[in-house]
Amino acid sequence: MTSLSTAAPSYCSRLGVAVLLAALADFLFYGQPAGITVFLFAILIAAAVVAVHPAAFSDGRLWIKPVALLVALLPLTENVCGLSVSVALIAMIVFALSLSGRLRHRIARIAGQIALFLLAAPFRLVGDFIRWRKTARRSGRRRVRLAALAVWVMPLTLGAVFLALFGAANPVIDYWLSLIDLLKLLDLIQPTRIAFWMFVLAGVWAFLRPRLPRLFRRIPRTAAPADVSAQSERTAIEDILFGKAAILRALVIFNMLFALQTGLDAAYLWGGAALPDGLSYAAYAHRGAYPLIVTALLAAGFVLAALRPGSETSGDPLIRRLVYVWVAQNIMLVISSILRLDLYIGIYALTYWRVAAFVWMGLVAAGLALIIARIALGKSNEWLLSANLLTLSATLYACCFINFAATIANYNVDHSLEMTGQGISLDAWYLRSLGPDAFPALDRFLEHQSRTAAANDPDFRELAGARGSDEGRYRTMQQNWRAWSFRDWRLLGYLDTRAPLVVPDVAEPVPGR
Template sequence: MTDLLAPAPSYCRRFGVAVLLVALADFFFYGQPAGITWFLFGIVLAAAVAALNPLPLASNDRWLWIRPAALLCALLPLVENVSPLSVSVALAAMAVFALSLAGRLRSGVARIARQLLAFVIAAPFRFVGDFLRWRKAARHHGRRRIRLAAIAVWVMPLGLGLVFLALFGAANPVIEYWFSLIDLFALLNLIQLPRLIFWMAVLAGVWAFLRPRLPRFLRRLPRPARPARAEPAVPARTAIEDVLFGKAAILRALVVFNLLFAMQTGLDATYLWVGVALPDGLTYAAYAHRGAYPLIVTALLAAGFVLAALRPGSETSGDPLIRQLVYAWVAQNIMLVISSMLRLDLYIGTYALTYLRIAAFVWMGLVAAGLALIIARIALGKSSEWLLSANLLTLSATLYACCYVNFAALIANYNVDHSYEMTAQGVPLDTQYLRSLGPGALPALDRFLAHQANAPATDEPCRRDLAIAHAGDEAAYRAEQKNWRAWSFRDWRLIRTLDKRGPLVVPQPSQPSVPGY
């Protein structure tokens, strides 16, 4: 409570900065397209956080310039393209930056991840909670009068200032003309309920960064009381646990699991890698689709079993035979994940590419990396926290890299290049889905329409409808890009590509021949 009361000017200064940031957010975002303004707002917010949470300029602080450099790297995906992923990366980095400047960030990737989760949970309620605690503390310490006096001291200057301004307006026709340009009703119309909600949401969001704190309720949760009794464990229960989950049971389980996984790996090698003919009535697409996702669940269950069976310091973790069996089993799980990726690739080759199938590829790669890290943890004798930190770093690096990948263009190019219209194989192109991908699919649709110009005349009505819709999408996109707020590096490259192609020509309907001419 005293933390809120002592720096009362600091509280007011933070609130003033927050109001200015809300005004800037209204100018950048409300009713505007998403673009470079997200990066600019992130830079301004970072500068405000650094100004309100200054660090002593110690010459031996090696991390002094690492913080802003790391934050800038996290904000760069917003320059490439504004997407939910790039915004999430920027927000997470901003939270880490703010907590580090406030001296509330612990070391260790796993601990930072827990603090980020707690920060996100508490952020929407931080402003309201701080305001209520500050008012309560001010009343408790008798500062209510001071706050009222600080407000009342502006009554006379503002009142007389308005009187002088009115007199100047009556005496100066230029000022009177300026007054006539002010439409109070138009200003009141700007204050709408959705806009007020937007202001409140932005105020709550920026306040969490300007005054970065972690929720206190996590430290106030009562710990479960330990039983005072010191009786030994029940012998029967201990014996059952030793039989079911002891060293002998885990050894036999690993032998059985290795045999089962070897059978599955052999089947995949036979049908997927070697190309042996499948049984009658079963296609490669059906074989691939049925096994892609269940095998990933199998690999995750296997990873959980390994983590539970080979806990650091347990009897099983030191047995050489069990370790060798675990290595073999995890290696088979990695092969299982690779087979799942091949299954998904075969399925995509038949039924086209989508966002969900790309996400499945990324997820499978992360599962394979996690299994490899399990082997590294066992071999190096690392702790479970090390494994968690390594997986979080792998996930963070993968998501950061995905911010720079134009998945819309990737999907559109793949589906066009492998469509039935282009290759006489596979499935017909789903043009509605391609249009739903957004501007990134425009060049791919250009190639598709150019190829379809030589299609049979029976397809002309559909081709013309698609060309008209395509031209409308491009016109709307170019109109949006005229607003500087919508600029991004990816859109800049796309506009250059469209300009090199030239104006889009919509095919005109062919005129039917008239007898006698």
Template sequence: MTAISLTPSYCRRVGAGILLVALADFLFYGQPAGITVFLFGMVLSGAVVAMHPAALSDGRVWLRPLALFAALLPLVENVSPLSVLVAIAALAVFALSLAGRLRMGLARIAGQLCLFLLAAPFRFARDFLRWRKVARRLGRRRIRLAAIAVWAMSLTFGAVFLALFGAANPIIEHWLSLIDLYALLERIEVERLIFWLLALAGVWAFLRPRLPGFVSRIRQAMPATPVARSTSTTAEDIVFGKAAILRALIVFNALFAVQTALDATYLWGGAALPDGLTYAAYAHRGAYPLIVTALLAAGFVLAALRPGSETSSDRLIRRLVYLWVAQNIVLVISSMLRLDLYVGVYALTYLRIAAFIWMGLVAAGLAFIIARIALTKSSEWLLSANLLTLSATLYACSYINFAALIANYNVDHSLEMTGQGVPLDGWYLRDLGPGAFPALDRFLAQLGSTAASGHPLLHDFPDLRRQDEIHWRAEQKNWRAWSFRDWRLARYLDKRGPLVVPQPTEPSMPDR
């Protein structure tokens, strides 16, 4: 690689990186995160396109910006770890595709994306060291000294001319007197320098997208031809052979049939539980262990029925696998019902919502296993189907206001609102953030209008609720914090007016 081919490319990327760092400093440093994350993502995607102008010659190139824009849209709704993760993944795929370094296939794209994100924090440091090595190899006079020499004369004489103009022109002299070098140095903060370096390392990975080379080196080191297996019977053939797998499937189906029958009796049929055992305890005991059971079953099926293996072609084994996986799907559905019963008693939380989503993904994965066996698809097809389902689920979840969902459910099913269940955990509701304001308002209004005059939440929570709203409104005055979700919340608060909680009537004192 010559200095002529190396320097313009690096200079263009370094220039774009510096501009992006300056923009990141203006949008993010010491500022709340809101619509600015979406704006920065759009500018960064434009810079990526500018780094690869040749990619615009492709007639279908407009599909990539449309897909990227759709992936960035959740940032407009709300900035959350999930929406930021979706945006980063989409930007990485977009940058790799424009650079011509993306291998097609959902499973391959997922693997390349993981490698890209692992190597991204170190890409700038590695490229900088490589540039220095190339510079030394080409000679100091050709790059480093030449680059300094072309500016040395210009800057030296420019400073002399500026000093002369300052002596001759009182306006320029006044301008120069306003420059306080010590004040400028004091404004440079160590935290800000670290932020600049991190921002530069982050944007550089997208401006010069590359995948780490150790994977290709590992593949080259591996033998090209598979090692021939011995024709003699081994312990693995006995333990994991056709006969062993057949017997294992018979035993597994019998065990799972017992569990399925118990769930059908107590969960679906509503039969009375043994003395001392509540439905909540029954649900809590089984929700998560059954998911682990389903995952172990999926791993066993994948290992036992590898494509092209002797077991995969046996009709009886395939039918037993279908039956067993179907029972696993029923168990996952039972786990979701168990969790629903538990939530109905002990309220909803972020972790329990995540458990519902996870159980649904496990059920879908088991269904894909049946489809793979029935349609004789490859393992790559199975992985791609699961990745597509996971990606669609995460993208949809980035639009859901889980804080409002949890708050509304817990308020509507609380002891204070329904007369049954558990008392509302107001402190957890407050920790959910501004999204819980509407539900908390309904709850406080209900407490104030009923006979629950001695409820402990009525003493402190109205004032805390007002303080939280004042703090949130002060943050929203900064345009950087805007999001579509916050805009909708602001409309609700404006229509509601000042928070008014009816004060409970004090009981009258008897005459003495």
């Protein structure tokens, strides 16, 4: 690999060319339709590649390569589509590698080089920038010390993620964020345009400095001084971004954010405080049930990464206490999520997905508790994984004996508008989709409705007829001994002893009318 110590001026000049090409791409493409501009931009990139490889001019056959590239780019003039762009992209890669002297001579190897080029292209600019900084430091050049700023990268980034999740989970926080009018601020900096520039810079840089990653490296028996230096550099970067100072700042920020969410839940969800105008408790509960679980999972991942067994942070008493407080707040968030879901189900009925959410939330709470146990007992991550797998296995084993279809059907019938006079109307057709296990609950509903004015409703009569057809198919299937089970045996016993449903004729008066 060419040393960057002798190529630092070249690096700066190529970066300037890349920025210029990005500005031209902004003019040609951003907010504009794609057409002949794709062909023109490809020509500009090719010219830039030739300009940053002056050694290529010593080749007497240099003119062959641009001509071949021009032929490959001609489809772009005919039509800009996925196929023509792909052909042009492959031709541009081959052209750049050939000018840099890295192109193989066999087609199969060239295909492999193209694949490696595409894999490495998104990361080439960042990787070269890091190597350039290392070279500049070794050569004694002054550099901007970023440690004081980098220590805040992880805390502020994850803090922003948690704040966004709380905004999605809590309408009150969402309302406060709307007062700040973040969208207006984003409009000022145009994040899509910034993303466009970064995309173009990364893509253009890969052509201006074409390098292929080395997938296989020979591992030396003894570490060379350069390897020791590289290892120490990686350690230094890790210590800055995920070291003790960064973890401490992150835990302070996270505890403050989680305390805000916990306090709002304590006031609105547990304390029954009046919500802002236009916001119902059902909406408040529904908004936070699932995003808060994502928040808890992210928090668990952070704790596992921050307090690795044997690390400096795992032995710091202050950090451990902050972690205990934070994980306890996460457990409270999971409990609040369970309460939110329970309130929502109390209004909008029960489904398989909501039952699964209850089970999942319980597993998350157990996992968080096991994280505290792992830290307090000084256990390894392998122990934590084994404990979680054991908890999951026991939960799934227990679920095998729970008739969730019957549970859902009974709950929805018992809490329906028709049976209690409050709530929402029963979705009887959803109950029918639950299968034969919903027969007892559906029979109770049909029997109740048969004594009301709803007995003359065509939907009621259609549902009663479908219920009889479903039972006939079920009994036919159960005649095969291979279909036997304890649950079906109990259900057949119920079907054999229940009184048949009597549906009154349309002309027959219904009691209460």
